[in-house]
Every structure is written in C-alpha cells, then in structure tokens.
Amino acid sequence: MSTNYIGKSVKRVEDKRFVTGKGNYTDDIVLPGMTHGMFVRSPYAHAKIKGIDTAAAQQMPGVVAIFTGADLAEVNGVPCGWQVNFKNGDTMKEPKHPLLAHGKVLHVGDPVAFVIAETREQAKDAADAVEVDYEELPAVTNPAAGVRAGAPLVHDEAPGNIAFDWELGNPKAEVDAALAAAAHVTTLEFVNQRMAPNAIEPRSYIGAYDTTSDKYTLYTSTQNPHLIRLLMCAFVLGIPEHKVRVVGPDVGGGFGSKIFHYTEEALITWCAHKISRPVKWTSTRSEAFMLDAHGRDHVTKAQMGFDANGKITALKVHTYANMGAFLSTFAPAVPTYLHGTLLQGLYTTPKINVDVTAVFTHTNAVDAYRGAGRPEATYLLERLIDLSALEMGVDPVELRLKNLIPPFDGVAQPGYQTQVALQYDSGNYQGVIEKGLAMLGYADFRKAQKEAAESGKLLGVGFSTYIEACGIAPSAVVGSLGARAGLYEVGQVRVQPTGKVSVFTGAHSHGQGHETTFAQVVADKLGIPMEDVDIVHGDSDTVAFGMGTYGSRSLAVGGSAIIKSIDKIVEKGKKIAAHKLEAAPGDVDFANGKFTVKGTDKSLSFGDIALTAYVPHVYPADLEPGLDFSSFYDPTNFTYPFGCHIAVVEVEEETGKVALKRFIAVDDVGNVINPMIVDGQIHGGVAQGIGQALFEGVEYDENGQMTNASYMDYCMPRADDLPMFETGSQVTPCPHNPLGVKGAGEAGCIGSTPAVVNAVIDALWSGGHRVRDILMPLTPERVWTAMQ
Amino acid sequence: MGNKIHVKVNGKDHQHEVEPRLLLVHYLRDTLRLTGTHVGCDTSGCGTCTVHIDGQAVKSCTVLAVQADGANITTIEGMANGQLHPLQEGFHQMHGLQCGYCTPGMIMTAADLLARNPDPSEAEIRHALEGNICRCTGYHNIVKSVQYAAEKINKEVAP
Numbered sequence: 001m002s003t004n005y006i007g008k009s010v011k012r013v014e015d016k017r018f019v020t021g022k023g024n025y026t027d028d029i030v031l032p033g034m035t036h037g038m039f040v041r042s043p044y045a046h047a048k049i050k051g052i053d054t055a056a057a058q059q060m061p062g063v064v065a066i067f068t069g070a071d072l073a074e075v076n077g078v079p080c081g082w083q084v085n086f087k088n089g090d091t092m093k094e095p096k097h098p099l100l101a102h103g104k105v106l107h108v109g110d111p112v113a114f115v116i117a118e119t120r121e122q123a124k125d126a127a128d129a130v131e132v133d134y135e136e137l138p139a140v141t142n143p144a145a146g147v148r149a150g151a152p153l154v155h156d157e158a159p160g161n162i163a164f165d166w167e168l169g170n171p172k173a174e175v176d177a178a179l180a181a182a183a184h185v186t187t188l189e190f191v192n193q194r195m196a197p198n199a200i201e202p203r204s205y206i207g208a209y210d211t212t213s214d215k216y217t218l219y220t221s222t223q224n225p226h227l228i229r230l231l232m233c234a235f236v237l238g239i240p241e242h243k244v245r246v247v248g249p250d251v252g253g254g255f256g257s258k259i260f261h262y263t264e265e266a267l268i269t270w271c272a273h274k275i276s277r278p279v280k281w282t283s284t285r286s287e288a289f290m291l292d293a294h295g296r297d298h299v300t301k302a303q304m305g306f307d308a309n310g311k312i313t314a315l316k317v318h319t320y321a322n323m324g325a326f327l328s329t330f331a332p333a334v335p336t337y338l339h340g341t342l343l344q345g346l347y348t349t350p351k352i353n354v355d356v357t358a359v360f361t362h363t364n365a366v367d368a369y370r371g372a373g374r375p376e377a378t379y380l381l382e383r384l385i386d387l388s389a390l391e392m393g394v395d396p397v398e399l400r401l402k403n404l405i406p407p408f409d410g411v412a413q414p415g416y417q418t419q420v421a422l423q424y425d426s427g428n429y430q431g432v433i434e435k436g437l438a439m440l441g442y443a444d445f446r447k448a449q450k451e452a453a454e455s456g457k458l459l460g461v462g463f464s465t466y467i468e469a470c471g472i473a474p475s476a477v478v479g480s481l482g483a484r485a486g487l488y489e490v491g492q493v494r495v496q497p498t499g500k501v502s503v504f505t506g507a508h509s510h511g512q513g514h515e516t517t518f519a520q521v522v523a524d525k526l527g528i529p530m531e532d533v534d535i536v537h538g539d540s541d542t543v544a545f546g547m548g549t550y551g552s553r554s555l556a557v558g559g560s561a562i563i564k565s566i567d568k569i570v571e572k573g574k575k576i577a578a579h580k581l582e583a584a585p586g587d588v589d590f591a592n593g594k595f596t597v598k599g600t601d602k603s604l605s606f607g608d609i610a611l612t613a614y615v616p617h618v619y620p621a622d623l624e625p626g627l628d629f630s631s632f633y634d635p636t637n638f639t640y641p642f643g644c645h646i647a648v649v650e651v652e653e654e655t656g657k658v659a660l661k662r663f664i665a666v667d668d669v670g671n672v673i674n675p676m677i678v679d680g681q682i683h684g685g686v687a688q689g690i691g692q693a694l695f696e697g698v699e700y701d702e703n704g705q706m707t708n709a710s711y712m713d714y715c716m717p718r719a720d721d722l723p724m725f726e727t728g729s730q731v732t733p734c735p736h737n738p739l740g741v742k743g744a745g746e747a748g749c750i751g752s753t754p755a756v757v758n759a760v761i762d763a764l765w766s767g768g769h770r771v772r773d774i775l776m777p778l779t780p781e782r783v784w785t786a787m788q
Numbered sequence: 789m790g791n792k793i794h795v796k797v798n799g800k801d802h803q804h805e806v807e808p809r810l811l812l813v814h815y816l817r818d819t820l821r822l823t824g825t826h827v828g829c830d831t832s833g834c835g836t837c838t839v840h841i842d843g844q845a846v847k848s849c850t851v852l853a854v855q856a857d858g859a860n861i862t863t864i865e866g867m868a869n870g871q872l873h874p875l876q877e878g879f880h881q882m883h884g885l886q887c888g889y890c891t892p893g894m895i896m897t898a899a900d901l902l903a904r905n906p907d908p909s910e911a912e913i914r915h916a917l918e919g920n921i922c923r924c925t926g927y928h929n930i931v932k933s934v935q936y937a938a939e940k941i942n943k944e945v946a947p
Contacts, residue, residue, distance in 0.1 A: 011880055018888030019876040019895065021824015021864035028823035121807065200828045200836060200923050201889040252826070252889030253923050285829035511887030511924045676883050680929060684886065687926030711833025711921070719917040719927040724910070748926075 005520035005530055009676035012516045013530075014509070023250045026204035026219045031278040034206065035064050037268065038123035038281070040113040040130045041290075042105035045139035045362040045704020046152060049103055052113060053131040060129055062122030065275050067267075068113045069102030075270065078261050079235040080327035081227075083482040084164045084336050084358070092482075093158040093360075097326040099236070099267040105134070106154055106325035107362050108704055109290035114267060116279055139362035139704035143320035144299040146359040154325055154360035163323050163358040164332065168340045169420045175353040178314035182305030186388040192376045193697040193776050194297035194322065196714060197369050199510075201252020202283040203292065205265050207272035216244045218269050223254040223508050224548020227485065229540050231261040231329070237270055244269075248538040251510035255688070256368040257292040258510065259550045260329035289709035294698055295369020297322035298335060298376050304349075304384045310394060312403050314351040315343060317380065321358045321366075328367035332358060337481050338373025338469070344418035345381040346429045346465045346642060347403040352419040362704045368550065370688055370749040374468040382464040382754035387772060390765060396463055396758070397437065404429050410735035415637070422469055424640045425742075428668070431730050433465065436644040436666040439728055445648070453766045458651040459661075460763025463644065464755035470743035471639035471734075472551030489553070490545045491561030492630035493522065493569055497614035499607030501526065501533045504630075506546015507558030508538050512745065513677045514554060520673055521559060521739065525566045526606055527593025544630050552743025555673065556639050556734065563738040564631035572627060573609045579620040580604060580612065639734045639742040643667035645686070645751035647759040653767060656784025658694055658760055660721070665751065666728040670742030678744045679727050685748020686725055691717040693756035697777050715777070793857040797822065798866030806853045813837040815853035816863060824864040824892045828921070835920030838893035839863045845900030847919075864892035867899070874937040874944075875899055884933030886924035893920050898934045906942055908934070 017023050054066045077096040085092050101110045113130050117123035138152040145151060146161040154161050169175070179185055199221075206219040216239065222228050225248040233241045251258060264281060271279050283291070298319045305314040321335030340354040385403075389396035405416055410426035417423050445461055452459040472478070475486035492504040503522055507514055519533040526533075536542055549558075570590045577595035578585040587598050596603040604612075612619065613627040648662035665682050672678050695715040699707045708714040733740030753776070760778050764771045764787060771786045790805045797820060804819055816822045816839065825848060828836035837848045840862040867873040875895045878884065885891040894917065901908060901916040908916065913934045914927070922930060 253887040683926035720914040
C-alpha cells in the first residue's frame with residue numbers, strides 16, 4: 001500500500017467552514033415555530049422547596065408554558081452509566097436525578113422550573129417572575145468533610161454521604177508491611193482541585209416533535225449522539241429509539257463535559273412533545289460554570305516506600321472522590337477504573353493498594369474531564385516520586401530511571417502485568433525520558449540553575465512521566481467493572497457507484513479533525529484521492545450506531561471499525577475483479593487502488609469495481625450487488641500511550657509569580673496518522689494541564705456558593721500566560737489494533753500538571769526554600785506564602 | 789419596543805426596529821442570521837463575539853444594537869473577499885483552530901492587531917489575543933497563524 005496521506009500533516013478538511021463563519025453549532029440552528037426556554041435555578045446549595053408560584057409569570061408576554069418538578073413526578077431521572085458497588089457487595093447508592101427538582105434542591109443551579117416563551121428575552125423575563133419559597137438548609141461541599149459524623153446529608157438513602165467505596169491492588173496488610181519495612185517513606189496529603197471544563201461553546205439543545213410521524217429530534221452539543229439517544233430513550237423518557245433522532249452538529253469543544261446525558265436534554269425533548277413545538281435552550285456561561293460536570297476534586301493521602309537502594313517497594317493511596325449531588329453518567333468510573341488502575345505508572349512498584357471513598361456533596365456533579373482519573377493518578381505518582389527524590393537527596397530523573405519498567409513490544413515480549421489489574425500493551429519508557437532530557441539539555445540546565453540561584457533568581461525544572469489507558473474499551477472488561485454499555489465503535493464504508501466513498505462513523509468530532517484524519521486513512525487504504533472520501537458523523541439517523549468520542553478512543557476504536565469495513569470491501573472487490581478478469585479470487589491482489597491478477601498486468605481500478613458492484617451485468621452469480629459494509633469493532637485491550645513532560649519555570653521571589661519559560665512534551669501515542677493534528681492535541685492538553693497547575697480551580701464557599709463562576713473570577717490560561725511548546729515524539733505501535741494507534745487527545749493534560757508543580761518546588765529549593773508542597777493552583781499568593 | 793437603527797454590515801445596508809436592550813451580537817446572530825459571530829460568555833471575557841465596528845475590534849456582547857446605529861460593521865462572514873483573508877488562510881495553514889468556536893473572534897482580533905501593527909513580535913501577538921480564550925489549541929498554533937498572516941500581508945504590500 002502506498003501512503004500518500006498517512007503520516008503526513010495534511011491540512012484540515014473542516015477548516016474552511018470554521019474560518020469563514022459557516023460552522024453550524026446547535027445555537028446557530030433555527031427551526032420553524034421554535035420557542036425558547038429559560039430555567040429558574042436554585043440560589044441555594046441545599047434547601048427545601050416550600051412553594052413555587054408561577055401565576056404572575058404565566059401572564060407575562062409571550063409565555064407558552066411553565067413546567068415544575070410536580071409536572072415531572074412520573075418521569076424518570078437521568079441514569080448513571082456505571083455501577084461501582086461497595087467493597088462489601090452492597091449496591092452503589094444511586095438516588096434519582098430528576099429533570100426538575102421536586103421538594104428539595106441539592107446544589108446551586110439545581111433546576112426548579114422551566115419557562116418556555118416565544119423569544120429568549122420573554123422567557124428570561126418570565127423566569128425572573130417565578131416566585132420560589134425556599135427554606136435554606138446546611139450544606140457540605142468537601143468530600144472529606146462530607147463523610148464526618150454530623151455532616152449535612154445530601155440523600156437520605158446514602159448514609160454518611162457515601163455513594164460507594166472501592167479497593168484495588170495487593171492486600172492492604174501486605175502494603176502496610178512493606179511500608180513498615182521501607183528504608184524511606186514519603187507521605188503526601190493533597191487536593192487535586194475541582195476543575196471547570198470550559199468548552200467555549202456553551203451547551204445548547206433544541207428539542208422538536210413531529211405529530212404526524214410521532215418522531216422526536218434532539219439537536220445537542222454532545223460528544224456522543226447515540227449514547228444520549230440510548231440513555232434518554234431507554235432510561236428516562238421511555239420512548240422507542242427508532243422514533244428519536246439525535247444530532248450532534250458542529251460542537252465547540254467538549255473536554256469530557258459533553259459526554260454526559262444532562263437533565264436539560266431529556267427535559268427539552270419531553271417539553272417539545274408537550275407543547276408540540278420546538279424548544280431551544282442555550283446555557284449561559286454562568287450556568288456552564290455551575291452546571292457543566294466538573295472534573296477532579298480528589299482529597300488524597302498517599303505513601304510511597306523505598307528500599308535503601310532507592311527502589312520503590314510499596315504505594316498506598318486513599319482518596320475521597322467528590323461525586324457532587326448526583327452521579328453523572330461516567331462519574332463512578334473516574335476515581336476507580338480510570339484512576340486506581342493507573343497507579344502502577346511507569347514504575348515496577350511491587351505492592352500497591354488503592355482505596356477510594358466516593359462522596360455525595362451539595363455541589364455540581366463531578367465526572368470525566370480531559371484525562372479523567374489518569375491526571376489524578378499521574379499527579380499523585382509524579383509528585384510523590386519528586387518529593388521522595390528531594391527528601392532522599394537524589395536526582396529526580398535518576399530515581400525515575402531506577403524504577404522504570406523495561407521496554408517491551410507486546411509482540412515478541414508479553415504485555416506488562418500491573419499490580420492494579422491492567423496489562424500494558426507495549427512501551428519504551430526510557431526512550432521518552434532520554435529524548436526529553438536531550439531536548440532540555442539537563443546538565444546545562446543544572447549549571448544555569450546554580451548560576452541563577454547565586455544571582456538571586458529562582459529557576460526550576462520539573463519532570464513528569466505518565467501512562468494512560470485509552471482506546472476505551474473492551475466491552476466485556478468494562479462490563480465486568482460496572483459499565484452499563486458496551487464501548488465498541490461502528491464504522492460504515494459506503495462506496496458509491498462512481499467510486500466516491502462515504503464513511504459513517506460513530507465517533508464524534510468536536511475539534512479533533514476526524515473529517516481529515518479518517519479520510520487520510522480511508523483514502524490510503526483504498527488508493528483513492530482524499531477528495532473522494534467524505535466523513536459523516538453526529539447524526540443517529542445517518543450513522544448506524546456509535547459510542548462517541550472520549551477517552552482518546554476515536555482512531556483506536558472508531559478507526560479500527562472503519563478498517564474492518566474496508567477489509568470487507570477489498571475482499572468483495574477481489575471477488576468481483578476475479579470474475580471480470582477470469583481469475584480465482586485468491587489470485588487477485590489489491591494495492592494502490594488497483595485489483596491485479598498476481599503475476600500479470602491484468603487489472604481493474606477501484607472505480608471499475610465500484611461501478612460493477614452497482615451495475616452487476618458481468619458479475620459473480622453468488623454475490624450480492626453493492627459495495628457497502630458496516631462493522632462493529634470491540635477492542636481486545638486498552639491502548640497505553642505514555643510520555644515524559646518537562647517544565648522550566650522562573651519564580652519571582654518578591655511576588656511568588658511563576659513564569660513558565662519552557663515546556664517540553666515527548667509523547668509516544670503509537671503510530672501517527674497526522675502529526676500536525678497530534679501536535680495540536682498535545683498543545684491543547686498541555687495548556688489545560690498548565691491551567692490546573694497554575695491558574696484554575698472551582699471554589700465553593702461554606703454555603704455551597706460557587707464564588708468564581710465567571711471569566712472575571714475563574715482564571716483561564718490566556719495567550720500571554722504560555723510559551724511556545726516544544727514537542728518530541730517516539731513511536732511504539734499498539735500491537736492489538738490494525739492501525740497501531742494509541743490515542744493522543746488526553747496525553748497533554750495528563751503529563752503537564754505535575755511537571756509544572758515539580759518545577760516550581762525545584763525552583764524554590766534552588767533558592768533554599770525547603771517547601772514540600774503547595775496547593776494547586778499555584779497562584780502568586782500561595783507560592784509567596786510558601787516561601788515565608 | 790422599537791428603536792430604529794441603520795447599520796452597514798459586511799457592505800450591506802440594514803434597517804431594523806430593535807428592543808433597546810438587544811445586544812449587537814444577538815442582532816447579528818438572530819436578526820441578520822450572521823451566526824459566525826459566537827457567544828461564549830456573559831461577562832465580555834471570552835472574545836468569541838469580536839467584530840469590527842468602524843474598523844476597530846469590539847466585543848459585540850458589550851455593545852447594544854442601538855449603540856451601533858450608523859456604524860460600519862464587519863463580521864467574520866465579511867472577511868473573505870473572493871479568496872480567504874490572509875488570517876483565514878493562516879489559521880488553516882498553521883492549524884490554528886480545532887473546534888472552531890473561538891476562531892472568528894480570534895481572526896477579528898488579530899486583524900485589528902495587524903492593521904495597527906503589521907509586524908508584531910510573538911509577545912505583542914500574545915498580548916493582543918489575551919482577551920480571547922481558546923480551550924483547544926494552547927494558543928501555540930494561533931500565534932503561528934497570525935505570524936503567517938503578517939508575513940503574507942507584508943509580502944503583498946512590499947514592492
């Protein structure tokens with residue numbers, strides 16, 4: 001096969017519509033007769049609803065309907081998609097998450113009423129006129145505080161506010177014994193703070209109902225239209241799937257926050273039927289800050305033990321994971337199967353025990369946010385190992401190298417079995433560290449750092465390695481771990497009679513560039529120009545099925561499904577070609593867009609075969625016409641990208657301000673289809689990880705009010721906060737999928753956060769400030785205070 | 789309701805009666821159906837709604853439609869003139885966009901910068917874009933896109 005496209009930085013197909021203002025995001029869509037909705041939301045984190053008076057609002061101009069929780073008493077709540085039971089076998093506590101609050105509100109922003117009017121302004125005016133009588137109750141926001149005796153209870157059915165507890169790895173007694181016998185133990189108690197995902201397109205939904213066909217349509221800014229349809233139809237509204245079309249048009253970023261099935265999606269679909277008119281609701285940024293599922297929020301104690309030679313002997317972790325007031329779609333999986341299972345990292349640690357307590361609080365739901373669990377695991381490991389190096393007085397790179405898992409390709413050598421369930425597919429961990437050190441110029445840096453310190457400048461370098469489990473995921477494995485869905489993907493390849501190709505994928509692109517990357521793969525595999533390939537995604541009526549895009553899965557799982565269909569097309573094409581060329585199908589080769597009889601110059605082009613398949617005049621007797629295949633691909637393992645990230649910072653001693661001088665990211669994401677797009681994914685992820693380290697974090701006050709729910713108060717990384725990034729790559733192919741790809745969407749966000757924090761701590765030590773840890777984000781105030 | 793405004797948008801004249809509270813961004817999006825200008829926040833913090841009013845970059849969510857009466861407005865839809873504007877081309881060539889949502893605002897802000905400073909340094913570009921948030925790109929390729937456009941414009945201007 002020639003590779004005209006694979007491995008090349010092909011410019012993106014989708015760009016033209018976006019740079020000319022012709023993108024089609026949900027809020028851009030106007031349907032005939034469309035109404036507009038606005039929510040009345042709780043101003044309290046915890047309160048009894050004593051009464052709702054909608055009488056005045058009903059009389060306002062343009063009001064079409066007003067719904068409250070009482071109208072939806074018989075409607076199901078939105079479900080959780082993952083069930084993690086208690087250690088003792090008790091079922092996970094899963095209180096109903098109603099579409100509108102009824103009787104009580106459990107977090108600020110909990111929806112109390114939904115007002116529908118002819119215009120957005122009229123809906124807003126009427127929503128302001130709805131009177132709600134609350135009795136405020138005490139709230140709890142911190143997960144460690146939530147489990148204390150006497151803490152305000154979020155749900156009566158979850159005593160102690162515990163949703164579930166969970167443990168993985170070696171028996172606790174063995175790990176305790178190893179820690180007791182260790183020559184050195186490093187202990188770190190820290191908070192991995194709550195993050196607001198901040199996709200720049202706010203969530204937006206349009207529900208519509210057609211009375212003649214009894215058919216619903218939901219336009220939604222989602223990462224997975226079919227999953228939303230499945231959850232909404234089967235669990236919430238009880239309407240049959242074939243009567244529901246879910247469309248995810250252009251979507252302005254997700255970062256995890258648009259995976260989940262939100263109450264508003266189901267409510268708006270339900271309302272469209274009730275009023276027999278389309279209803280649109282678009283989140284404000286204030287609502288987005290309060291209500292788009294947050295990420296992280298772990299309160300953790302971790303201990304790492306070493307022998308006298310600096311080899312890690314044990315790791316013990318306990319985490320309180322904040323779930324918020326309700327269990328969002330994937331929430332239970334994040335601190336468990338996406339966090340606990342990654343605590344082997346790149347190290348040979350022989351004993352690991354991780355214990356997680358998932359806690360309800362009077363806050364917004366917490367779920368997967370770029371990296372989801374893996375950044376928390378990486379932060380834990382890489383902060384611990386760096387701190388251990390400082391405490392033991394050894395070089396942080398040497399300590400990592402000493403404990404590294406040796407290289408294995410997963411083919412000749414077996415995969416690496418961790419102590420925490422996963423089996424890594426292939427890896428060369430030393431390679432990415434060495435490459436990173438070379439890009440940095442480590443020896444020179446240490447010299448420069450010493451000189452800087454002598455002249456009163458605090459220069460620091462921070463290292464981080466990471467591994468992630470991507471390509472989510474083998475259905476049977478995740479099923480045994482509590483997933484309530486399969487996590488395969490669907491890829492349909494329809495060859496048109498003229499040889500042009502339409503590809504239908506269940507993956508959803510919201511910035512990842514699938515229309516380009518997938519077309520590169522298909523064009524090369526079929527030996528045709530990219531212009532002849534069209535990638536279709538995001539519409540449940542045109543795409544057979546799909547599980548969507550998250551967990552860096554699109555190419556590894558969705559791409560593999562497309563490859564399966566291409567294989568079927570080639571196989572059928574060979575039969576057609578063999579018949580026309582009067583040869584045996586086994587004697588026909590397909591390469592570079594040509595079907596050729598082996599050892600001859602007799603050949604037919606891909607276009608000839610496509611036309612013959614649809615005009616089957618000279619055609620094998622036992623073969624169906626047409627050239628159109630759909631395939632499901634269910635992976636056999638996760639994929640395991642890994643890398644080494646290095647940050648160089650300068651800390652201003654007088655103010656505590658951190659300036660990021662360099663950022664080096666060496667990532668091994670397996671085979672690369674489009675290096676430009678992979679680099680772009682790394683850049684964006686790195687920026688988000690730096691955001692967590694230095695700038696961002698959701699703050700709740702003691703009453704459960706989010707005190708920084710706007711861009712005036714929540715510090716986003718901006719253009720002048722960041723340097724140019726230096727990216728390097730290494731390729732260790734994935735041994736178990738046909739493209740050898742591992743996934744690149746989350747890598748940047750996983751490796752970068754601890755690298756930056758480690759760099760700041762290193763800078764402080766270079767100036768004689770023996771600071772062990774600083775709570776993220778490392779604001780100037782916190783860094784300055786730590787130095788005093 | 790009813791305040792009559794007369795504006796020129798992308799070279800076309802428009803007259804409408806608008807509510808006094810109507811924001812310019814909603815006038816552009818809802819009344820004129822120019823949906824390339826986006827709304828990303830409610831505090832003028834994200835810059836996705838940036839347009840040009842009389843040649844200057846302005847966040848159209850901070851302007852009432854009535855305040856724009858008599859103005860000459862350019863939106864992202866008015867940037868390509870038969871062929872892509874050098875900034876539009878730059879964002880494509882340098883992979884300066886991913887989800888595309890912040891892109892129109894970025895391009896409009898960068899166009900204002902290049903009009904004032906045709907050869908900006910990296911620091912000047914970053915400073916100029918500091919009122920526009922992108923969550924996808926980490927700004928690296930956005931800076932390169934603006935540099936690409938500056939170079940192209942300067943080459944075209946040079947004899």
